[in-house]
Amino acid sequence: MGSTYLSLHYHIVFSTKERRPLIKDSWRPKMHEYLGGTARGLCGIPECIGGVADHVHLLVGLKATHCLADFVRELKKASSVWATDHHDRYFQWQEGYAAFTVSQTHRDPLKSYIAGQEQHHRTLNFMDELKQLLARNGVEYDPKYFV
Numbered sequence: 001m002g003s004t005y006l007s008l009h010y011h012i013v014f015s016t017k018e019r020r021p022l023i024k025d026s027w028r029p030k031m032h033e034y035l036g037g038t039a040r041g042l043c044g045i046p047e048c049i050g051g052v053a054d055h056v057h058l059l060v061g062l063k064a065t066h067c068l069a070d071f072v073r074e075l076k077k078a079s080s081v082w083a084t085d086h087h088d089r090y091f092q093w094q095e096g097y098a099a100f101t102v103s104q105t106h107r108d109p110l111k112s113y114i115a116g117q118e119q120h121h122r123t124l125n126f127m128d129e130l131k132q133l134l135a136r137n138g139v140e141y142d143p144k145y146f147v
Helices: 028-041 068-086 104-115 126-136
Strands: 009-015 045-052 055-061 098-101
Touching (some): 009 104, 009 126, 028 045, 028 055, 028 068, 045 104, 055 104, 098 126
Antiparallel strands (some): 009 055, 009 098
């Protein structure tokens, strides 16, 4: 085979520091746009970005040369600086993140899920959602981080 063919798509989730509701309705769409622009600036492909006051979800396509940890670190760093400069001088992201690989057949349903975050979180809090995502993806976790 003379070429390399890839389909590397990730569902990335991270929350605000202490899961505080820092991302206000008035500027949440701008935060999502900024995250998308930053992902593009890092040579990723933002496919869908959404979230609520205390966390964000991103579906992004990455290249084989990307290091996921570096990509997320730069994404969080840039968006945190942007948020503190323009909207909330105390804004911070929580340490860590969750990331899951996504197959082609699951991308469209995931886009709908991300787009429906506001409605989804009327009945489910972020911590319960994250536990469900981890379980669904077979990821073990330490319950002490869910207090």
